[in-house]
Amino acid sequence: MRRFADVAGAIAWRTLKKYATTPSLLLPSLVFPLFFFVAFAGGLSSVSRVPGFDFPSGYTSFQFVFVFLQSSAFGGVFTGFGIAADFENGFSRRLLLSAPNRLAILGGYVLAALIRAVITGVVLFVVGLIGGMRIDGGVLDVLGLIALACGVSLAAALFAAGVAMRLRTIQAGPAMQMPVFLLLFIAPVYVPLDLLTGWVKTVARVNPVTPLLGAGRDFISGGTADLALAFGVAIGLVVVFALWAVRGLRSAEAAG
Amino acid sequence: MNAAPLRVQIGELARRSITQTLRQPALIVPPIFFPLMLVAVNASGLQAATNIPGFPTDNYVDFAIAVAFIQGALFAMINAGSALARDVETGFLRRLAMTPMQRPALLLGHLTGVLLVALGSSLIYVLVGWIAGMHMAAGAGGVLGVLVLAMLIALGFAALGALIGLRTGSGEAVQGVFPLFFVLLFLSSSSLPRPLIEHDWFRTIATYNPISYLIEGIRALIIEGWDGEALALAFGIAIAIAVLALAGASQALRTRLVRT
Numbered sequence: 114m115r116r117f118a119d120v121a122g123a124i125a126w127r128t129l130k131k132y133a134t135t136p137s138l139l140l141p142s143l144v145f146p147l148f149f150f151v152a153f154a155g156g157l158s159s160v161s162r163v164p165g166f167d168f169p170s171g172y173t174s175f176q177f178v179f180v181f182l183q184s185s186a187f188g189g190v191f192t193g194f195g196i197a198a199d200f201e202n203g204f205s206r207r208l209l210l211s212a213p214n215r216l217a218i219l220g221g222y223v224l225a226a227l228i229r230a231v232i233t234g235v236v237l238f239v240v241g242l243i244g245g246m247r248i249d250g251g252v253l254d255v256l257g258l259i260a261l262a263c264g265v266s267l268a269a270a271l272f273a274a275g276v277a278m279r280l281r282t283i284q285a286g287p288a289m290q291m292p293v294f295l296l297l298f299i300a301p302v303y304v305p306l307d308l309l310t311g312w313v314k315t316v317a318r319v320n321p322v323t324p325l326l327g328a329g330r331d332f333i334s335g336g337t338a339d340l341a342l343a344f345g346v347a348i349g350l351v352v353v354f355a356l357w358a359v360r361g362l363r364s365a366e367a368a369g
Numbered sequence: 370m371n372a373a374p375l376r377v378q379i380g381e382l383a384r385r386s387i388t389q390t391l392r393q394p395a396l397i398v399p400p401i402f403f404p405l406m407l408v409a410v411n412a413s414g415l416q417a418a419t420n421i422p423g424f425p426t427d428n429y430v431d432f433a434i435a436v437a438f439i440q441g442a443l444f445a446m447i448n449a450g451s452a453l454a455r456d457v458e459t460g461f462l463r464r465l466a467m468t469p470m471q472r473p474a475l476l477l478g479h480l481t482g483v484l485l486v487a488l489g490s491s492l493i494y495v496l497v498g499w500i501a502g503m504h505m506a507a508g509a510g511g512v513l514g515v516l517v518l519a520m521l522i523a524l525g526f527a528a529l530g531a532l533i534g535l536r537t538g539s540g541e542a543v544q545g546v547f548p549l550f551f552v553l554l555f556l557s558s559s560s561l562p563r564p565l566i567e568h569d570w571f572r573t574i575a576t577y578n579p580i581s582y583l584i585e586g587i588r589a590l591i592i593e594g595w596d597g598e599a600l601a602l603a604f605g606i607a608i609a610i611a612v613l614a615l616a617g618a619s620q621a622l623r624t625r626l627v628r629t
Contacts, residue, residue, distance in 0.1 A: 141548065152555040155571040159561060163417045295406075303414040313413030 117217040124208075124221025128195055129228055142191055142229065146184035146237055150176065154244065157303060165308050170247045170334040177241045178258070178329040179302055182322075184237060185230040185266040186293050192226035193273020193289045200281035200365070209366060219274060219362050226270035227263060234262055249335040257340070258332040261325055264347030269293055271354035278361035281368065296322050321346045378470055382478020389452065390482035400444035400490045404437035405497055411436075412501070415560065423565055426592050434498040435587035436559045438519040439580060441490040442526040443550050449483040450530030450543035457538035457625065466626045476618055480527050487523035491516055506594040514590045518603055522583055525610035526550075528618050535621035557581040579606045 132138050154176040161172040168175045199205040205218075212218055242248075248255060273289040280288065299313055300322040309317055317323050328343030330336070373381075390396050408430070416429045426432055456462045456479075465475065495503075495512055505511045534543050556574050558566070558581040566572040575581050586603020589596040 137545075145548070148552055148555070155568045156555065156560055156566060156575075158567045159421055159565050160415065160418050163420050165417070298410045301414075302410075304417050308417040309413055310416040311413040313410060
C-alpha cells in the first residue's frame with residue numbers, strides 16, 4: 114500500500130507541477146469553463162422567459178451546474194492528453210519499467226485529474242458568485258454537487274486514461290475529447306429536459322449525463338434530487354471506466 | 370530561362386494545396402462535421418427560445434444555420450495558417466524563394482485548397498439545413514447570396530490564418546488563436562438576436578463584435594429576405610477583413626522571404 118501511495122503521489126505531483134508551470138496547459142483549463150459560463154449564462158439568459166422554464170434559482174445558476182460538471186469532465190480529459198504525451202515521449206515506458214506497482218501510475222494520474230477539477234471548480238464557484246449565481250440549497254446540497262463533479266471528473270479521467278494507454282499517442286486527443294463533448298452537449302444544456310425537442314430529447318432521456326445535470330440543478334436550487342439515480346450513475350460510470358482504464362494499462366504493459 | 374506566367378504558378382501551387390487537403394481527412398471532416406453537430410444540438414436545445422416574444426422565426430434551424438458558415442470559415446483560417454506555418458517549418462518556403470515564383474501566386478495558391486473545402490462545406494450546410502427544414506426567405510437567389518458571402522468570409526479568415534502562419538512560422542501558434550476566435554463567435558449574436566440579449570454588457574460586446582454582422586447577413590437572407598442594411602454591413606465587413614488580411618499576409622510573406 115505504501116508503495117502504491119508513493120508512486121501515485123509522485124505521478125500526481127509531477128502531473129500537477131507540469132500543469133501549474135505550463136501556461137498553455139493551465140490557462141485553457143481555467144479560462145474555457147469561465148468563457149462557457151459567461152457565454153451561456155450571459156448570452157442566453159432570456160431563455161429563462163420561455164414558457165415552461167421553471168428553474169427557481171435563475172438562469173445563471175442553471176448554467177453554472179452544466180459548466181461546473183463540464184469543466185470537471187474536461188479536467189479528466191486533459192489529464193488523458195498528458196498520459197498520451199508521456200507515452201509519446203517515452204516517459205511512460207520508463208515509468209512502467211521502474212514502478213513497483215503499475216496500478217499506482219493510473220492512480221496518480223487520476224488523483225491529479227481530481228485535484229485539477231477542484232482547482233477549476235473553486236475558481237468557477239468564485240466567479241459564479243461574483244456573477245450573481247444564486248445558491249438556494251444548503252451546505253449538504255453544495256457538498257452533493259461537489260461530490261457529483263468529483264465523480265464526473267474521475268469517470269472522464271479513467272475513460273481518457275483508457276484511450277491514452279491503448280493508443281499511446283497525442284493524436285488520440287479527439288478520441289478522448291469528442292465522446293465526452295457529445296455526451297455533455299446531447300443533454301439538457303440550455304433548457305430543462307421537458308423543453309427539449311427532436312432527436313436530442315430522445316437521446317437526452319437515456320444519456321447518463323442527464324440525471325447528473327438534473328441532480329446538480331436540484332442541489333443548487335434546493336430541490337429534491339434523485340440521489341439514488343444520480344450517484345448510482347456516477348458510481349457506475351467510475352466503475353465501468355476504471356475497468357476500461359485498467360485493461361488499457363494492461364494493453365500498454367503488453368506493448369512494452 | 371523565363372518564369373512561368375502568374376496563372377500557371379497559381380495553378381501549380383493551387384494543385385498542391387488541393388491535393389494536400391484532399392489527402393488529409395482531418396482537414397475536410399471537422400469543418401463539415403463540427404459546425405453541423407453544433408447546429409443540430411443547438412437547434413434541438415434552443416428550439417424553445419423561438420417562443421420568446423420578438424424572436425424572428427419559429428424554426429431555430431433557420432436562425433442557427435448561419436453560425437455553421439462562420440465556424441467553417443474559422444476552420445479555413447486554421448487550415449490555411451497551419452499549412453503555411455508547416456511550409457515555413459519544413460523549409461519548403463525557403464526552397465520556393467530560390468525559384469522565380471511570384472508572391473501573389475504563393476499566397477493565392479495556398480488559399481485555393483482551403484477555399485475549396487470551404488465551398489464544399491458551405492454547400493453541405495445549405496443541403497443539410499434544407500433537409501432539416503430550413504426556409505430560405507430570399508428564394509433561390511438567396512442560396513447564391515449565402516454562398517458568395519460565406520466564401521468571402523472564408524477568404525478573409527483564411528487570409529488571417531495565412532497572416533498568422535507567416536508571421537509566426539509556427540503551427541502551434543496558429544492553433545492557439547482558434548480559441549480566441551471561438552470566444553468571439555460565442556460573444557456575438559450567434560445564439561439569440563441582439564435585441565433579445567438581456568444583459569447590457571453582453572449585448573454591447575455583441576454589438577461591437579464584427580462577427581455578429583457577418584452572422585446577421587447570412588441570417589437575413591434565410592429569415593427575412595433581401596435586407597439591404599444587414600447585407601451591406603455583412604458584405605462590407607467581410608470585404609474589409611479580406612482586403613486587410615490579404616494585404617497583411619502579403620506583407621508578412623514579403624518579410625518572411627526577405628529573412629529567407
